[in-house]
Amino acid sequence: MFSKACEYALKIMIYLCTVQEEGKLAGLKDISNANGSPEAYTAKILQQLVKNGLLQSHRGPTGGFKVSDRPITLLEVVVAIDGESIVKDCVLGLRECSSARPCPVHDKFVAIRDHLKGVLNTTYLTDIKSGVIEGNRFLKL
Amino acid sequence: MFSKACEYALKIMIYLCTVQEEGKLAGLKDISNANGSPEAYTAKILQQLVKNGLLQSHRGPTGGFKVSDRPITLLEVVVAIDGESIVKDCVLGLRECSSARPCPVHDKFVAIRDHLKGVLNTTYLTDIKSGVIEGNRFLKL
DNA sequence: CTAATTAAGGATATAAAGGTCCGAAAATCT
DNA sequence: AGATTTTCGGACCTTTATATCCTTAATTAG
Ligand code: FES
Ligand code: FES
Numbered sequence: 001m002f003s004k005a006c007e008y009a010l011k012i013m014i015y016l017c018t019v020q021e022e023g024k025l026a027g028l029k030d031i032s033n034a035n036g037s038p039e040a041y042t043a044k045i046l047q048q049l050v051k052n053g054l055l056q057s058h059r060g061p062t063g064g065f066k067v068s069d070r071p072i073t074l075l076e077v078v079v080a081i082d083g084e085s086i087v088k089d090c091v092l093g094l095r096e097c098s099s100a101r102p103c104p105v106h107d108k109f110v111a112i113r114d115h116l117k118g119v120l121n122t123t124y125l126t127d128i129k130s131g132v133i134e135g136n137r138f139l140k141l
Numbered sequence: 142m143f144s145k146a147c148e149y150a151l152k153i154m155i156y157l158c159t160v161q162e163e164g165k166l167a168g169l170k171d172i173s174n175a176n177g178s179p180e181a182y183t184a185k186i187l188q189q190l191v192k193n194g195l196l197q198s199h200r201g202p203t204g205g206f207k208v209s210d211r212p213i214t215l216l217e218v219v220v221a222i223d224g225e226s227i228v229k230d231c232v233l234g235l236r237e238c239s240s241a242r243p244c245p246v247h248d249k250f251v252a253i254r255d256h257l258k259g260v261l262n263t264t265y266l267t268d269i270k271s272g273v274i275e276g277n278r279f280l281k282l
Numbered sequence: 283c284t285a286a287t288t289a290a291g292g293a294t295a296t297a298a299a300g301g302t303c304c305g306a307a308a309a310t311c312t
Numbered sequence: 313a314g315a316t317t318t319t320c321g322g323a324c325c326t327t328t329a330t331a332t333c334c335t336t337a338a339t340t341a342g
Contacts, residue, residue: 199315
């Protein structure tokens with residue numbers, strides 16, 4: 001469904017939300033530990049999230065990462081890493097997904113995709129962080 | 142969503158259904174032409190579909206491929222090529238997707254996956270071939 | 283100012299997916 | 313039987329995704 005990088009990105013964002021209190025920063029080591037992702041690769045993804053404006057970073061001692069100070073949806077995270085293909089492209093790989101020139105499964109999958117898009121677009125990081133804080137939702141294993 | 146190989150497989154199966162009349166066989170060239178997939182790669186996928194019992198093949202002149210003589214769902218095709226990961230694995234990459242140890246987005250995505258699984262499992266190739274035959278659904282471009 | 287710490291970023295390595303090539307095996311036709 | 317056609321199957325190549333390494337730049341603390 002999502003690329004590995006995107007899975008990591010979602011976990012990173014969720015994790016950072018759960019530790020976010022009055023501007024506290026979390027470092028790379030913390031983050032990769034918390035969601036069980038390889039440290040060096042996690043660093044790359046963090047960079048991409050910063051570039052896309054979803055995170056803010058600060059260097060030097062006491063440095064680290066924090067979530068940008070505005071509501072962020074799952075869709076924004078997914079698009080930042082994987083692009084819009086998951087919610088735009090034809091599932092059978094036609095050059096364009098359109099009702100004007102649909103593939104044989106277009107109608108069925110448009111419904112599924114709208115469902116997916118709806119969830120991604122209306123679920124905010126703040127909506128799902130509570131389960132992790134309470135300890136009944138998990139980021140690794 | 143699906144691998145390229147799986148996209149091809151679905152188009153192959155749909156195409157073969159549309160040309161299936163009293164045991165006629167379609168050859169590799171026909172098939173790769175019809176859905177715009179590279180010939181050599183298409184051959185590999187055809188082999189896999191034969192191994193999985195979704196197609197029957199015959200060698201030599203007048204040889205080719207035909208769809209096995211029973212109702213086949215989209216799910217069977219997808220599983221034959223991509224395995225069950227799309228309908229089983231945790232979207233955040235946890236080792237196991239379970240309500241006993243759920244990730245933060247488990248509930249939301251179980252709903253989406255059930256929707257997807259439902260469509261795949263109840264849509265038969267024969268249900269969607271008509272649009273292609275009538276020429277208002279397309280397999281390539 | 284210097285040393286220490288942390289993110290940034292480029293280069294490189296490894297694995298997997300996507301794709302090609304070619305000879306062997308089976309079936310058909312003459 | 314021999315030539316031809318078509319699938320089968322293994323080896324190989326290419327591209328992309330995943331992952332690591334190492335140097336540089338920024339920031340802080342002493
Ligand atoms: S054209 Fe294939 S999903 Fe829309
Ligand atoms: S545990 Fe992540 S989707 Fe079920």
